[in-house]
Amino acid sequence: MGRKLLLEHVNVPGIETLEVYKKMGGYTAAEKAIKTMQPDDITEEVKKSGLRGRGGAGFPAGMKWSFIDKKSEKPRYLVCNADESEPGTFKDRYLMEKIPHALVEGMLVSSYALGAKTAYIYIRGEYFYVLRILEKAIAEAYAAGLLGKNIFGTDYSLDLHVQIGGGAYICGEETALLESLEGKRGNPRMKPPFPAISGLYASPTVVNNVETIAAVPHIINISGDEYAKIGVGRSTGTKLISASGHINKPGTYEIELGLTVEEFIYSDEYCGGIKDGRKIKAMIAGGSSVPILPAHLITKTANGEDRLMTYESLSDGGFVSGTMLGSGGLVIMDETACIVRHTWTLARFYHHESCGQCSPCREGTGWMEKVLHRIEHGHGTMKDIDLLVDIAKKIEGNTICPLGDASAWPIASAIRHFREEFEYHILNPEKVKDPKHFAHEPFVGSNVQNA
Amino acid sequence: MAKVTIDGVEMEVPDGTTILNAARSVGGDIVPPAMCYYSKLEGSGGKCRTCLVKVSQGSTNDPRPMPKLVPSCRTTVMDGMVVENITSPEVLEARKGVVEFLLINHPLDCPVCDQAGECDLQNLGYKHGAAATRYEEERRTYKKIDIGDKIKLHMDRCILCYRCTYVADQIADGDRCHGIINRGDHAEISTYIEKAIDSDFSGNMIDVCPVGALTDKTARFGSRVWFTKPMDAHRDCENPKCSGKVVVWEKGEDILRVTGRKDAYHEVEEFICNTCRFEKKKVSDWVIEGPRHINNKSVISANHYEHLKDIKEDIVKYQKQIATNINKA
Numbered sequence: 132m133g134r135k136l137l138l139e140h141v142n143v144p145g146i147e148t149l150e151v152y153k154k155m156g157g158y159t160a161a162e163k164a165i166k167t168m169q170p171d172d173i174t175e176e177v178k179k180s181g182l183r184g185r186g187g188a189g190f191p192a193g194m195k196w197s198f199i200d201k202k203s204e205k206p207r208y209l210v211c212n213a214d215e216s217e218p219g220t221f222k223d224r225y226l227m228e229k230i231p232h233a234l235v236e237g238m239l240v241s242s243y244a245l246g247a248k249t250a251y252i253y254i255r256g257e258y259f260y261v262l263r264i265l266e267k268a269i270a271e272a273y274a275a276g277l278l279g280k281n282i283f284g285t286d287y288s289l290d291l292h293v294q295i296g297g298g299a300y301i302c303g304e305e306t307a308l309l310e311s312l313e314g315k316r317g318n319p320r321m322k323p324p325f326p327a328i329s330g331l332y333a334s335p336t337v338v339n340n341v342e343t344i345a346a347v348p349h350i351i352n353i354s355g356d357e358y359a360k361i362g363v364g365r366s367t368g369t370k371l372i373s374a375s376g377h378i379n380k381p382g383t384y385e386i387e388l389g390l391t392v393e394e395f396i397y398s399d400e401y402c403g404g405i406k407d408g409r410k411i412k413a414m415i416a417g418g419s420s421v422p423i424l425p426a427h428l429i430t431k432t433a434n435g436e437d438r439l440m441t442y443e444s445l446s447d448g449g450f451v452s453g454t455m456l457g458s459g460g461l462v463i464m465d466e467t468a469c470i471v472r473h474t475w476t477l478a479r480f481y482h483h484e485s486c487g488q489c490s491p492c493r494e495g496t497g498w499m500e501k502v503l504h505r506i507e508h509g510h511g512t513m514k515d516i517d518l519l520v521d522i523a524k525k526i527e528g529n530t531i532c533p534l535g536d537a538s539a540w541p542i543a544s545a546i547r548h549f550r551e552e553f554e555y556h557i558l559n560p561e562k563v564k565d566p567k568h569f570a571h572e573p574f575v576g577s578n579v580q581n582a
Numbered sequence: 583m584a585k586v587t588i589d590g591v592e593m594e595v596p597d598g599t600t601i602l603n604a605a606r607s608v609g610g611d612i613v614p615p616a617m618c619y620y621s622k623l624e625g626s627g628g629k630c631r632t633c634l635v636k637v638s639q640g641s642t643n644d645p646r647p648m649p650k651l652v653p654s655c656r657t658t659v660m661d662g663m664v665v666e667n668i669t670s671p672e673v674l675e676a677r678k679g680v681v682e683f684l685l686i687n688h689p690l691d692c693p694v695c696d697q698a699g700e701c702d703l704q705n706l707g708y709k710h711g712a713a714a715t716r717y718e719e720e721r722r723t724y725k726k727i728d729i730g731d732k733i734k735l736h737m738d739r740c741i742l743c744y745r746c747t748y749v750a751d752q753i754a755d756g757d758r759c760h761g762i763i764n765r766g767d768h769a770e771i772s773t774y775i776e777k778a779i780d781s782d783f784s785g786n787m788i789d790v791c792p793v794g795a796l797t798d799k800t801a802r803f804g805s806r807v808w809f810t811k812p813m814d815a816h817r818d819c820e821n822p823k824c825s826g827k828v829v830v831w832e833k834g835e836d837i838l839r840v841t842g843r844k845d846a847y848h849e850v851e852e853f854i855c856n857t858c859r860f861e862k863k864k865v866s867d868w869v870i871e872g873p874r875h876i877n878n879k880s881v882i883s884a885n886h887y888e889h890l891k892d893i894k895e896d897i898v899k900y901q902k903q904i905a906t907n908i909n910k911a
Contacts, residue, residue, distance in 0.1 A: 299765070301765075316762070321627075321628040321653075321656050482766065482767070483766065484766070485765070485766040485767065486765050486766065486769075487742060487762075487764075487765045487766045487767060487768075487769035488629050488742075488744075489628070489629045489630070489631055490629070490630050490631055490680055490683045490684050490741065490742075491631055491679065491680060491683050493683075493742065493766060493767050493769070494683035494684070494686055494687060494767060495683055496766070496767070497766070497767040498683075498686060498717065498719075501719045518716055524679075525675075525676065525679030525680075525682075525683070526679075528650045528651065529631055529634060529650075529651060529676050529679070529680070530631070531628060531629070
């Protein structure tokens with residue numbers, strides 16, 4: 132049984148209310164921080180904890196905070212990125228829906244640490260009902276004097292606003308999010324300048340994921356050093372994983388980083404194994420953007436070591452035989468899943484969500500989608516496979532924001548690991564006409580056989 | 583001041599200069615091509631990715647190379663920076679990719695396009711593009727919309743460089759009615775309400791457009807540009823914001839087209855008003871200064887008309903020679 136921090140009290144009835152949340156020890160961290168600690172001490176504590184950004188990139192949170200421009204005379208802002216739009220990820224929704232005060236308290240402590248007088252939660256349009264839950268929690272906090280003027284009788288004041296987005300994937304990119312928050316078209320900005328220097332309304336801004344912010348009060352409660360003891364190496368603390376796909380128990384789980392992938396997928400405490408006793412074929416470890424892993428690389432790395440749920444172990448072997456922890460959106464596919472269809476679905480998504488600002492992404496995502504559509508529907512040629520690899524290579528790293536990379540990685544990795552399945556589609560156009568072509572007659576490539 | 587090396591050429595430029603402008607200050611082959619950056623429009627650049635370069639040394643203080651290719655139009659130089667442009671195969675490969683991306687949905691209707699001959703995309707394609715396309719699908723098309731009686735929008739040709747939206751915003755008195763709608767590869771330039779462009783300086787959108795997406799309705803299909811003579815000309819313009827310094831494009835005794843004066847990088851020196859551009863089409867409206875030297879590399883940069891006198895003398899000389907030869911025979 133792993134240690135739980137974020138979801139420790141998730142099953143307590145009424146935890147969404149301030150009363151029960153406080154009874155369970157809520158807002159003690161905020162009180163301790165604001166009454167007894169200096170803002171810089173909190174940043175120092177977060178640095179010690181080794182907490183890394185939970186939104187996908189895994190950048191150390193304390194470091195990000197320390198980049199904020201302290202010399203600027205402009206107001207500072209904290210923005211919470213609740214635009215959880217990565218396919219396969221639904222951890223932030225679960226957390227906000229169940230324990231909204233965890234985020235509100237996190238915002239309070241983090242804003243105090245950064246010296247922000249105004250903070251925003253930017254939530255995606257599809258989470259409309261979550262917005263209502265958050266609004267209710269914020270209203271409760273205001274009424275109890277936990278937000279607003281002179282919090283805990285000190286001279287610190289904070290205004291917290293929730294802003295709903297229109298539901299675009301690109302608005303989860305931090306600079307596009309800021310543009311959208313300012314009321315503009317959600318196009319990512321050119322970096323530098325980074326938001327820590329010139330972010331929201333051209334003022335110093337920190338943008339953090341919901342889970343990152345919600346982890347801060349726990350760090351204050353148990354101290355940074357204690358938090359750093361959880362986990363392995365540079366992957367410290369607990370992480371929420373959204374598990375979905377062909378598993379017996381899909382859902383959001385809190386794990387201690389360092390758990391083995393094998394235990395996570397097969398133990399009854401977590402995913403509970405593969406559905407209907409079928410064979411596992413592929414895994415996406417951290418949301419749809421990260422490279423897909425074939426069966427033989429899921430529980431073991433290329434060196435034969437156990438693969439752990441950590442930033443380092445999952446990316447072991449680079450993109451040749453590894454992937455990324457990303458946002459923690461874990462998707463399992465069994466032998467009945469079609470990798471080509473899956474890749475096409477993702478390509479369609481990225482094509483639809485590209486903002487259209489820079490040419491490689493705007494034109495390349497559409498092109499890749501069309502080629503994949505051709506292959507999936509039995510009209511492809513062998514040349515198309517290499518064409519896809521080449522297009523992906525020309526998008527990767529050449530775009531303004533990471534959406535270009537996110538669209539290229541899944542395709543490049545699917546071809547790298549499942550080339551024979553792509554070839555099967557090209558050589559057997561009759562067999563792939565049925566959209567569920569592998570459901571009745573599973574396709575077992577050498578990757579599954581060897582596993 | 584910062585010392586920068588681009589493709590082995592050393593230069594010293596003021597702090598805060600971008601790599602592209604540093605390269606332009608020297609000129610020649612080391613200048614990366616730019617399709618969306620326009621030095622006179624604030625906020626432009628970074629979008630087309632044709633100007634990507636490799637920074638193999640960040641600065642003297644931090645000599646690490648930059649992990650990815652960077653857009654030279656938006657990256658400022660650091661002292662001791664070493665940049666590779668045409669000397670880096672990686673850059674050329676990426677640029678070839680960008681050109682391909684820009685062309686897959688471009689109609690390639692150069693034979694009927696007014697921009698042909700002075701088109702940035704054409705020049706870019708000749709220099710960095712591949713000989714054939716790998717794109718087999720149908721090209722993207724748009725429903726035609728009318729954005730006014732002077733400017734023709736041909737959206738199929740657009741490469742979405744956003745320059746015209748900056749003109750609408752910054753030059754044409756905050757003409758915010760012209761912008762981008764939709765996103766991704768179905769994004770398009772539009773005016774929301776048809777025929778809504780109404781500003782004295784809106785015509786400059788035509789000059790900044792790197793392709794034939796925005797063309798001059800008063801000069802459409804008048805002539806191929808290489809059959810017209812570019813002449814520097816000026817007039818006392820009533821509009822205080824307009825310098826009245828233009829290039830008139832003559833064919834015979836007629837002025838077919840009036841544009842701003844463009845420099846070696848196809849950027850206008852000064853923005854001109856719509857009266858000068860669209861309404862003054864008689865030779866008597868202008869004081870003609872002489873042939874315009876076209877610096878930017880394109881079909882029209884042969885500058886034939888600049889040397890008309892020399893050519894005439896040559897022809898007369900050869901005619902005489904031939905005549906003497908015939909007489910001798």
